[in-house]
Amino acid sequence: MWFNRDVTPVKKDRNVFLMQTDCSSHPKYRAWCAVESWANRNPGLDVWFILTSLTLDDSDRLPHLLLRRYPNLKVVGIDLDLIFNNTPVRDLFMSRKWTVEETWPPEVLSNMLRVLVLWHWGGIYSDTDILAINAFTLPLNAVGFDSHALIGSALYAFHAAHPVLWALMEDINREFIVRTF
Template sequence: MSSFSRVTKFKRFFVASVFLVSIYAFASHGVYKAERPINRMLRSSTPFQEVQDHTPKTNTEEYTMRSPLSRNSKGSVSCSHESKSGDSTLLRLNNFFRNETEWKAEGAFNIFLIETSCDSKPNYRFWCSVESMAQQNPKGIVWYVMTSPVVDLSDGLVKQLLQKYKNLRLVTVDLDDVFEGTPLEELYRSGAWHSNATKWPAANLSNMMRKAMVWHAGGFYSDLDVICISPVTELRNVIGLAEFNLVNGANFHFDRHHPMLEKFMVYLNEHFNPTVWGMNGPRTVSAVLRSVCKENVLHQGLQCDGTKILPHAAFSPIQPHLNPMFFQKTAIKDMHERFPGSYVIHVWNRISRVLPVIKDYGTIYDEASKRFCPLSRELATKKSKIY
């Protein structure tokens, strides 16, 4: 056997091993039963009964804040960035809550994507999510809410996106404003979500912020590891299945001050666990829905308390364990034909971030990027065909 053949086989074996390890890590199950780490102060007007958690537990790789967080004696947390005065490569962002007239306007449809790692330069796949939302929802206002007070302009992408998509808004927030007066204020000020006990403070903050932001303004929330392929502006008070008996909070719409959002926040405040991946996200919303809807098994079409559960095809057309399919060649390049009835395709970043995308190789992800986030894809592949 030639040395070239041996090297080729080794490369293939290595890639296959990465796929299998990633899938195993995602599918591994555990058991959870924990005590509340902070005092319980807030109560829902409709107290929850004890809810048995039927959802699988997963292990995952660690997620940490990329930039330092500072915390004062009152429990307020903020991102710190060192930047020189007059630095033209950084754009200082406006505070979302100063745009109240716009997001509270009659008939406004708000769409939220949230960055919680204090990163002033999000990666191109995140920008792809933002761009696809702006492209597919011209009737909506797309708010990219960053915990970083500044965004990096050095590669030119931000300027291009803002020029092309007039419905796109890049903003920052004061976390005190986000959580003040909500059932999550106690949890936020406790610091439990970014203490030494947790491996993923950015994910914890995301699970908290998405509920509070939609509570304040009403609208559609989306994670940053999706590509939007159809308008979501027709949706009202919905959340989607991810897999059997598990609802995912990666995409949802609720009206401002919706009672279900309040229940999600109260439950999270009372049952927050810093040590178990997924407990503060999918398992929180799933446990609440089982309790409120009085159903042991969650299913598509289930409606209660003004909330409807959509089929997994709506937001998760490919299940997590089949994630590598996004990075393989596809014979069907039309995403609407490939994923009928889907609003977004969810690529499960905690697995897919280790999988490369090759420009013009014909994979699902690249074909979707070509159509729904062309500016982000173009810049991502400017110096390399792999992104």
């Protein structure tokens, strides 16, 4: 299955974003479980499963079945060059330093993308190991906490173009440069 890379959210702040940034065309079943839980529990929100792969392996028919069952589910690729334009992390992304100087480049890309998708379209970002057991009813402009009461990056909820997101992008850029030089 090929992706349309020009498909973008039309509703600001009414989105849930999950992503797989390792360029695999066959997401793990646990990721699909998280995607399905968000689509099932939040029918009033568009749920976007973003993959950096150009194709999706649908040989097990799971993506096909989920897309038929949940009209609010969108499985798409992403134009990385376009989404990074005019942002504080553009130069870092274009330099590709994060691909050679980091042990886990897909995680670095994910850290940048989670902030970028919320900056552009607003809504909720969730890691693929978080299941939605109820509808999301919390207000936007918040971050999740991990089990040790530390600010985590597994769950963000922000209005599009919120200044905190811009500051996060500046911090990602600044901290990466400080860490690697």
